[in-house]
Amino acid sequence: MRVTSNSTDERPRVLECRDVERRFGGLVAVTGVNMHIHQGEIFGLVGPNGSGKTTMTNAITGFFPPQKGQILLNGENITGMAPHKVARRGVARTFQNLALFNGMTVLDNILLGRHVHMKPSVFRTALYPWLARPEEIAHREVVEEVIDFMQLENVRDEPVDVIPLGLKKRVELARALVAEPSFLVLDEPMAGMNQEEKEYMARFILDAREERGVTVMLIEHHMDIITGICDRMMVLSYGEVIDTGIPKDVIADPRVIKAYLGGAHAVQ
Numbered sequence: 001m002r003v004t005s006n007s008t009d010e011r012p013r014v015l016e017c018r019d020v021e022r023r024f025g026g027l028v029a030v031t032g033v034n035m036h037i038h039q040g041e042i043f044g045l046v047g048p049n050g051s052g053k054t055t056m057t058n059a060i061t062g063f064f065p066p067q068k069g070q071i072l073l074n075g076e077n078i079t080g081m082a083p084h085k086v087a088r089r090g091v092a093r094t095f096q097n098l099a100l101f102n103g104m105t106v107l108d109n110i111l112l113g114r115h116v117h118m119k120p121s122v123f124r125t126a127l128y129p130w131l132a133r134p135e136e137i138a139h140r141e142v143v144e145e146v147i148d149f150m151q152l153e154n155v156r157d158e159p160v161d162v163i164p165l166g167l168k169k170r171v172e173l174a175r176a177l178v179a180e181p182s183f184l185v186l187d188e189p190m191a192g193m194n195q196e197e198k199e200y201m202a203r204f205i206l207d208a209r210e211e212r213g214v215t216v217m218l219i220e221h222h223m224d225i226i227t228g229i230c231d232r233m234m235v236l237s238y239g240e241v242i243d244t245g246i247p248k249d250v251i252a253d254p255r256v257i258k259a260y261l262g263g264a265h266a267v268q
């Protein structure tokens with residue numbers, strides 16, 4: 001099914017969520033969520049702890065499908081689709097808690113992000129290793145280019161567990177980017193970072209949009225980052241949307257101020 005935009009923004013909608021609901025037992029984690037993200041946007045998703053941000057991320061990426069509503073990616077209904085199939089459609093994500101493989105190098109962790117493009121031809125590769133060579137070289141080229149883009153050259157051969165948190169978060173973003181996504185979902189990519197590291201990460205996200213044409217959904221608690229780099233934002237509270245719009249307007253909304261002052265995070 002194709003969906004056309006009926007807002008004043010004529011850009012195609014990469015993502016559209018319609019009346020999405022997800023429950024866990026008796027707990028309604030999100031309900032009645034309507035949202036859309038245009039091609040090329042950086043879209044912020046914010047809300048106090050437990051408001052349903054990660055639940056929406058998991059619903060979109062196929063990890064926990066919604067029980068009600070629809071999710072459309074580039075006009076295609078992907079509701080309930082398995083995560084690997086969503087990934088093959090150009091969606092990559094990072095996780096709130098680091099999901100890197102300790103003991104492996106930075107390079108090998110990033111290389112894992114290419115798995116969506118790798119052919120499962122273990123048998124053929126074992127018998128005829130030379131057939132796998134061109135494919136491996138192509139994967140390596142993408143990885144090298146992303147290592148350069150994310151400025152990880154100096155730590156490429158380090159075990160990932162010994163590098164600082166700011167760099168680990170950068171490795172996660174690099175692993176998502178080597179999948180060559182068109183839509184990137186970032187779940188708190190700046191958690192635990194100092195100001196300088198946050199600004200670096202914000203720059204990489206902006207560059208990913210400018211230089212790689214990626215559309216971004218950004219979950220963040222740091223309101224200064226959201227207002228600084230997002231084109232539009234949406235606020236969830238207790239699993240429901242309380243406002244969507246350009247950051248300047250949304251952070252002035254009394255309902256948003258109340259939700260934040262009632263929670264752990266203040267609007268800055």
Ligand SMILES: Nc1ncnc2c1ncn2[C@@H]1O[C@H](COP(=O)(O)OP(=O)(O)OP(=O)(O)O)[C@@H](O)[C@H]1O
Nearest residue numbers: 024027028029047048049050051052053054055056
């Ligand atoms: N797998 C799960 N099983 C049971 N309850 C869950 C599960 N995932 C989320 N929840 C509940 O759903 C609600 C929304 O949680 P969610 O993690 O989506 O919020 P969040 O906005 O991402 O919070 P945070 O900012 O703390 O990460 C919470 O009450 C949470 O306890």
